[in-house]
Amino acid sequence: MVEYSAILIGYLLGSISSAVVVARVLRLQDPREVGSGNPGATNVLRYGGKGAAIATLLGDLLKGVVAVLIARELSLQPWVISATMVAVFLGHLFPVFFGFKGGKGVATALGAYLGANPWVGGALALTWIVVAVVSRYSSLSALVATALSPLYVWYWMGDPAYVAGSVVMVVILFWRHRGNIKRLLEGTESKIGK
Template sequence: MVEYSAILIGYLLGSVSSAVVVARALHLQDPREVGSGNPGATNVLRYGGKGAAIATLLGDLLKGVVAVLIARELSAQPSVIAATMIAVFLGHLFPVFFGFKGGKGVATALGAYLGASPWVGGALAITWVVVAVVSRYSSLSALVATALSPLYVWYWLGDPAYVVGSILMSAILFWRHRGNVKRLLDGSESKIGK
């Protein structure tokens, strides 16, 4: 039974909004109230600078990694680990500590994948970087990596629990990026650094 506590721990870790914590620590505006309104590294980069964005990115990555490592310590069951991955991701999207107004979950999902498999996390990070370098669109990079994540999970982790979890996370990530998709299609999406 204690192994299932990893799921709750994952959600609570996910609920710590790195962007809001970093903004408060650096006396910046709340990222939910400026720019795109998304409490994530890309929005923080636009108004808070590179240092604040890097701190936000690392915080979001680490909470995903830590949640999954705790789950792996408490349970060898792929279903518990996959559920914890989903929980930390949902905690980021709907944080109990910040009025359930969270980010899009890209960095936290990447952290969860890194915790489950460095191969999966590495492949997703490389995919994101390659698409970002070529396109200069953070959202497009996230969407391409998201679309490929179930394939990477199937290849390196294989267990159906991970694959189903990855498909669920991908569907939610696409839903959270629906505004970005619209802006990409009409040519109004902001590029990285602009």
């Protein structure tokens, strides 16, 4: 029963939308109703500024880290920790507290990876940063880092349960970014800070 509790806690933590909370605290517009409509750090940066974006990013990272650390602290099996990673990610995408209208899950997934294995999280963060510096596209950075995540997970974590969870997150994250992928191919995607 503890296993399912950890997964549920992960989903509920993921359902706390940092972007919406930050917007309410700072009396900004609801991020789901402005800009790209995505309640994530990149959209908040575009209309709320760096401070609000950093707070959103940290909140999204933290909920991923905390959810996975709870599962790890309970000494649960890899499949439960992997399922908790997916659950916190899905909570961010489909938050029960915010009408199931969530973000794309990049920062929350990164937080989950950091909580599971700092080497994987660090490799993903470094990949994102390098691609962002070179391309200036947040979405492309997220897609490249996400595409590499199963390889990083396999190398540093090894267990098939973690690899399977990573693949699930890759598929869902690419699906959530389908509009971004289309705009990248058309050359109309917004660059970071624009």
